Amino acid sequence: MKNSFLRWGIKLARPWFIFGSLKRPILPYRVNLMFFDEKLGPDKQPNVGDLLSKVIFNFLLKSKGIKSLRSKRTYRISFVGSVIQFLTGDAVVYGSGFLYESVVAKFASEKVKLDVRAVRGPNTKRMLESIGYTVPEVYGDPAILLPLFYQPKTANPKKEYIVIPHWKKTQDYDSKKYAVLSTLTGDWEHFIDEIASSKLVLSASLHGIIIAEAYGVPAILLGHTEKNDLFKYQDYYLSTGRENFVIAKDIDEALKLEIPQVPDFKEMQKKFMDAFPVDIFKDK
Known part of the structure; x- marks a missing residue:
């Protein structure tokens, strides 16, 4: 019985941690970047794609003149990689994708609210629209920047x-x-x-x-x-x-x-940069 209550409590708590990691809480009244920080392989190194989430995100903040992650609300932003299916709380999607088509049905059952600004590509757009989300035709993995x-x-x-x-x-x-x-x-x-x-x-x-x-x-x-x-x-x-x-x-x-x-990525880069959700960064 005790273990059942513990599992139930962890399930309720996970949406308030970055990708369910109980060591990485979602900070209130902040824009929280959703990225993996696991050390992988025998040498325990980060996956460079996950590492680039922070690198590119910081570049975008600087290029848009954003100096603070403070906001009037608590936000999650889904960014580099095939990570949409790991979201367990409401989020802004900017350049993410699904890993496989087979994960979409389970994700739909989570009933997560998404504010989609850009997705990695047409496959992800099609899958999100099939389960009821509105998706603009703005494509790109943030690594193109x-x-x-x-x-x-x-x-x-x-x-x-x-x-x-x-x-x-x-x-x-x-x-x-x-x-x-x-x-x-x-x-x-x-x-x-x-x-x-x-x-x-x-x-x-x-x-x-x-x-x-x-x-x-x-x-x-x-x-x-x-x-x-x-x-x-x-x-x-x-x-x-x-x-x-x-x-x-x-x-x-x-x-x-x-x-x-x-x-040629020039047009895609411009359209993608223009879609960055500057409106969620409001510290007053």
């Missing part, structure tokens, strides 16, 4: 290519045979520098693809993904107007493919 404030230090000559595995499968790649770049790192600048110092990126990491293309580096998707579910990848590619994209089964196949064109 990185070139607006960080200029990488590039090596010369550049590497012919680098390989970025999904973080759960990094150990499957021989770092002596290939130039492997792990997404598990606390040094986001080095991660970007390595991408920008390559002529081609072969990546099973979605943020590896997005960051490469944002900096003008061609990228090919490796099919060695977490669960062979391409929902989030399709979401991103569709956001840039690409209904078809190449998936290589392995590195050897990827190196034989025609190098894809990199999309």
